[in-house]
Amino acid sequence: MKTLRVPEATIIRLSVYSRYLEQLDRKGVITISSVEIADGVGVSPAQVRKDLAYFGEFGTRGVGYNVRDLMHYTSKILNLNEPWPLVLVGAGNLGFALSTYKGFNNRGFSVVGIFDNDLTKIGKKIVDMEVSPPEKMPEIIAKHNVKIGIIAVPAKAAQEVADLMIKNGLVAILNFAPVSLNVPEHIELRNVDLSVNLEILTFNLGMRQFESRGK
Amino acid sequence: MKTLRVPEATIIRLSVYSRYLEQLDRKGVITISSVEIADGVGVSPAQVRKDLAYFGEFGTRGVGYNVRDLMHYTSKILNLNEPWPLVLVGAGNLGFALSTYKGFNNRGFSVVGIFDNDLTKIGKKIVDMEVSPPEKMPEIIAKHNVKIGIIAVPAKAAQEVADLMIKNGLVAILNFAPVSLNVPEHIELRNVDLSVNLEILTFNLGMRQFESRGK
Numbered sequence: 238m239k240t241l242r243v244p245e246a247t248i249i250r251l252s253v254y255s256r257y258l259e260q261l262d263r264k265g266v267i268t269i270s271s272v273e274i275a276d277g278v279g280v281s282p283a284q285v286r287k288d289l290a291y292f293g294e295f296g297t298r299g300v301g302y303n304v305r306d307l308m309h310y311t312s313k314i315l316n317l318n319e320p321w322p323l324v325l326v327g328a329g330n331l332g333f334a335l336s337t338y339k340g341f342n343n344r345g346f347s348v349v350g351i352f353d354n355d356l357t358k359i360g361k362k363i364v365d366m367e368v369s370p371p372e373k374m375p376e377i378i379a380k381h382n383v384k385i386g387i388i389a390v391p392a393k394a395a396q397e398v399a400d401l402m403i404k405n406g407l408v409a410i411l412n413f414a415p416v417s418l419n420v421p422e423h424i425e426l427r428n429v430d431l432s433v434n435l436e437i438l439t440f441n442l443g444m445r446q447f448e449s450r451g452k
Numbered sequence: 453m454k455t456l457r458v459p460e461a462t463i464i465r466l467s468v469y470s471r472y473l474e475q476l477d478r479k480g481v482i483t484i485s486s487v488e489i490a491d492g493v494g495v496s497p498a499q500v501r502k503d504l505a506y507f508g509e510f511g512t513r514g515v516g517y518n519v520r521d522l523m524h525y526t527s528k529i530l531n532l533n534e535p536w537p538l539v540l541v542g543a544g545n546l547g548f549a550l551s552t553y554k555g556f557n558n559r560g561f562s563v564v565g566i567f568d569n570d571l572t573k574i575g576k577k578i579v580d581m582e583v584s585p586p587e588k589m590p591e592i593i594a595k596h597n598v599k600i601g602i603i604a605v606p607a608k609a610a611q612e613v614a615d616l617m618i619k620n621g622l623v624a625i626l627n628f629a630p631v632s633l634n635v636p637e638h639i640e641l642r643n644v645d646l647s648v649n650l651e652i653l654t655f656n657l658g659m660r661q662f663e664s665r666g667k
Contacts, residue, residue: 243659245652246461252651257632277632315651316658323650334549335646339606340630344647385653391554409653415555417472417492425656427649432555434644435538436467436530437460438600438624441640443531444458 247288251311253278254285256344258308270301320345322381324407326398327389328353328361328368331413335389336363348387350377375405385409392416399426462503466526468493469500471559473523485516535560537596539622541613542604543568543576543583546628550604551578563602565592590620600624607631614641 257277261269271289275282289295289307292314296302312318325336325348335341336348351363352371361368369377377383386402388395388410395414402410409425412418420426472492476484486504490497504510504522507529511517527533540551540563550556551563566578567586576583584592592598601617603610603625610629617625624640627633635641 248652248655249648251655252645252648255651256630256645256647260632314655314658316654317651321650321654330545330549330552334545337545338646340645340647341650343630344651346647346650384657385650409657411649411653415471415558417475425653425660427653429646429649430468430471430555431550431553431644432471432559432561433464433467434626434642435536435556435561435600436470436532436559437463438626438640438642439531439536440458440463440466440529442599442624443529445640 243291247291248315250278250280250284250288251314254288255308255311255315255317258304258311259343261304262308266304268301269304269307271296273301317345320347321385322347322349322383323385323387324348324350324352324374324377324383324402325387325389326352326371326402327391327394327413328355328358328363329389329391332387332389333363335387335413336366349381349383350374353390371401374401378405378407383407385411388412388414388418390414458506462506463530465493465495465499465503466529469503470523470526470530470532473519473526474558476519477523481519483516484519484522486511488516532560535562536600537562537564537598538600538602539563539565539567539589539592539598539617540602540604541567541586541617542606542609542628543570543573543578544604544606547602547604548578550602550628551581564596564598565589568605586616589616593620593622598622600626603627603629603633605629 254274257274271285272282275285295307323346325332328351332351336351341347351366351368352374353359353368354371358368359370384407386407388398390398392414395412395416396418399410399418399420403420403424410420412426412428415430418426469489472489486500487497490500510522538561540547543566547566551566556562566581566583567589568574568583569586573583574585599622601622603613605613607629610627610631611633614625614633614635618635618639625635627641627643630645633641
């Protein structure tokens with residue numbers, strides 16, 4: 238069977254469109270054009286149409302898209318029709334923030350277990366969840382049928398945590414530790430480095446200086 | 453003057469290469485090929501060469517790149533030769549995590565002021581910095597010559613915080629609140645939604661199911 242290769246940038250934008258459509262739906266907006274979607278999220282209308290075209294035909298010429306239909310469809314593409322329970326390892330500042338991050342809950346993600354091997358943290362409560370020792374991971378993963386784990390430990394502990402997650406049957410890992418991890422091919426791994434976002438800003442500020450000097 | 457248009461995906465990868473080169477330099481690696489960079493960060497060697505080609509000629513055929521030279525050069529492209537002081541608004545869990553996030557310091561970013569209008573948070577210490585009321589922002593921005601602000605407040609307060617930052621002379625904003633902000637054209641704005649990263653994982657897991665069903 239031929240595999241559909243969708244650029245990651247398209248998936249990222251679909252996720253952005255999807256959240257924008259949710260906002261519109263909450264406001265009671267019924268239909269929207271690709272120009273309005275483009276304006277709302279800051280890309281070109283051609284880009285919106287191209288991104289959606291990967292997944293079929295949408296909208297009616299001259300009428301636009303039905304907001305709720307397109308919202309449901311983008312959710313379905315992103316595989317968000319089912320809730321996604323998560324486990325999180327690392328009960329430091331970042332783990333604490335991630336476990337209560339509202340952006341996750343809004344999209345059907347919920348942290349069902351938080352783990353740390355630091356004895357001073359085990360038993361501490363984050364909202365209404367207790368920090369557990371890593372040994373409890375298999376039980377919680379099985380109980381909630383968890384597929385995705387989040388790593389929020391210091392760089393030096395991250396590989397060990399990834400290995401433990403994989404051993405316990407997780408198939409996807411979101412890694413916040415600033416280090417490259419080695420995982421088998423069948424594991425979906427995504428590294429998040431928050432400084433990348435700042436570096437895009439500093440690059441743009443630099444380009445702007447460069448451009449104004451060139452004028 | 454002709455403006456150099458570099459795709460954002462290239463900037464993101466440059467930031468990743470740059471951090472990988474730092475790791476290699478710390479390990480004492482002297483030279484590296486585009487194939488090795490590609491392997492280390494999980495992209496194709498052609499992509500590495502294409503990304504670097506936006507900025508000129510690098511490396512020597514058959515020898516590869518000098519790690520330290522390329523590291524300095526990528527830093528320079530990203531405009532990281534100077535330190536970047538930051539102010540952060542929102543002293544909740546996320547603000548707390550961001551203000552102590554090691555990934556920022558490693559790249560020359562440092563939070564020099566943290567603000568909140570919640571009286572129960574003002575005066576609280578995060579590491580060795582005190583949470584200040586928003587009225588102190590002009591003083592701290594001027595003192596440290598801050599250009600970039602981070603928003604880590606709830607969605608409903610984010611626009612007001614952005615307006616305040618702009619009024620106080622900031623030119624770039626990194627927004628972690630899950631809401632679209634309106635800012636003037638001359639302001640660099642970047643929205644971070646951490647759930648995007650999870651949605652790329654769920655998309656990939658969905659595609660995989662789809663592919664295995666099709667076999």
